[in-house]
Amino acid sequence: MPYDAGLNFFFWSPTKVVFGENTALDVAIEVENLKCKRVLLVTDKDLIKDTVIPERIKKALGNLCVGVFSEVEPDSGIHIVNQGAKLGMKLGADCIVSVGGGSAIDTAKGMAILLREGGKLQDYMGFQILTRPQTPHIVIPTTAGTGSEATYVAVIKDHQEGRKLLFGDYNILPNVAILDPKMTEGLPPRLTAATGMDAMCHAIEALHSLQREPIADGLALHAIRLIKEFLPKAVENGKDMTARGQMLIAANMAGAAFSNAQVGMVHALAHSVGAIFGVHHGLANSILLPACLRYNADACGEIYLDVLSDLGANIEGIQPDKAGNVVAGKIMDFTKKLGLPQRLRDVGVPEGGLKECSELALSDGAIVYNPKFISDSAEVLKVYKQAW
Numbered sequence: 001m002p003y004d005a006g007l008n009f010f011f012w013s014p015t016k017v018v019f020g021e022n023t024a025l026d027v028a029i030e031v032e033n034l035k036c037k038r039v040l041l042v043t044d045k046d047l048i049k050d051t052v053i054p055e056r057i058k059k060a061l062g063n064l065c066v067g068v069f070s071e072v073e074p075d076s077g078i079h080i081v082n083q084g085a086k087l088g089m090k091l092g093a094d095c096i097v098s099v100g101g102g103s104a105i106d107t108a109k110g111m112a113i114l115l116r117e118g119g120k121l122q123d124y125m126g127f128q129i130l131t132r133p134q135t136p137h138i139v140i141p142t143t144a145g146t147g148s149e150a151t152y153v154a155v156i157k158d159h160q161e162g163r164k165l166l167f168g169d170y171n172i173l174p175n176v177a178i179l180d181p182k183m184t185e186g187l188p189p190r191l192t193a194a195t196g197m198d199a200m201c202h203a204i205e206a207l208h209s210l211q212r213e214p215i216a217d218g219l220a221l222h223a224i225r226l227i228k229e230f231l232p233k234a235v236e237n238g239k240d241m242t243a244r245g246q247m248l249i250a251a252n253m254a255g256a257a258f259s260n261a262q263v264g265m266v267h268a269l270a271h272s273v274g275a276i277f278g279v280h281h282g283l284a285n286s287i288l289l290p291a292c293l294r295y296n297a298d299a300c301g302e303i304y305l306d307v308l309s310d311l312g313a314n315i316e317g318i319q320p321d322k323a324g325n326v327v328a329g330k331i332m333d334f335t336k337k338l339g340l341p342q343r344l345r346d347v348g349v350p351e352g353g354l355k356e357c358s359e360l361a362l363s364d365g366a367i368v369y370n371p372k373f374i375s376d377s378a379e380v381l382k383v384y385k386q387a388w
């Protein structure tokens with residue numbers, strides 16, 4: 001893939017990664033390495049209700065754990081972050097261990113800010129507002145997709161305004177990510193597939209981003225190879241620890257890639273159907289990806305040829321400007337085999353709601369990194385209609 005002669009970039013990925021079966025049970029070592037003594041465990045409602053995972057982590061933390069905050073919901077909101085931070089302050093917490101998917105991790109990032117800075121979360125919205133490291137944060141993901149353990153971004157919903165707010169700051173990058181395949185063992189097949197496709201979108205969007213660069217590209221391309229091989233296996237047999245482990249690694253690599261290169265229109269469009277119609281983030285991305293690949297095809301030929309070869313396709317004879325269409329077809333075959341819905345109409349989005357989504361998508365921060373400049377909501381609407 002060619003880069004401009006004047007290529008200029010920096011790459012930032014300081015999060016320590018610990019990988020292996022049952023490594024989550026050694027979380028106390030990581031807390032001690034950070035010189036912390038009072039941990040607030042942050043997890044989501046369902047995880048604490050349906051699994052023993054939070055309890056096992058609490059036990060592993062022993063006396064280091066001073067409290068558990070388990071009010072996190074899917075698409076966690078500002079009010080939840082405030083509630084959690086209040087508890088953390090009351091308990092004098094000096095460290096957060098988050099256990100869960102993207103929502104729990106992003107809630108914990110918001111709490112890490114408020115525990116150190118005080119004030120209102122909205123005061124820190126936007127990019128690079130913070131001036132010092134925030135409350136130490138260790139992440140134990142229970143899904144393999146968001147890659148949030150490796151990113152400097154938190155997406156937190158303002159439920160009153162009905163939109164997702166973006167917090168991007170190097171000071172909220174987690175200190176440690178513990179990737180333990182045992183933690184994703186119980187994730188049901190559909191969620192495994194949907195979150196895995198989120199990681200696929202992170203990798204492809206990092207590659208076609210206007211801010212793409214070679215280190216992120218390397219991570220993204222290998223992530224695609226891993227997802228192609230191991231996501232179907234993890235969906236078919238959740239107890240396949242090799243597949244679970246490789247998916248955690250893929251999600252982490254794709255996370256580090258897009259934390260540096262950014263994502264584009266797939267995420268902008270997915271954020272909007274998520275905010276307005278509550279469509280699961282990974283599912284929305286998975287459905288929208290093919291239509292966005294077709295839209296970007298004429299601007300990303302060489303890049304999509306690389307994606308195709310990582311997806312195991314024979315690229316001989318494929319014209320670069322056609323590669324986007326071929327990748328789109330491959331992705332649809334892949335998600336069909338994973339048993340995922342392929343149309344927005346199948347996930348509760350009414351056709352009449354697409355116009356509102358296209359207007360919101362145009363104001364999403366991710367759209368500015370899309371390889372093709374988009375300034376007209378009518379163009380976005382066409383893409384939505386194709387995916388509907």
Ligand SMILES: [Fe+2]
Binds near residue numbers: 146198202281285
């Ligand atoms: Fe995502």
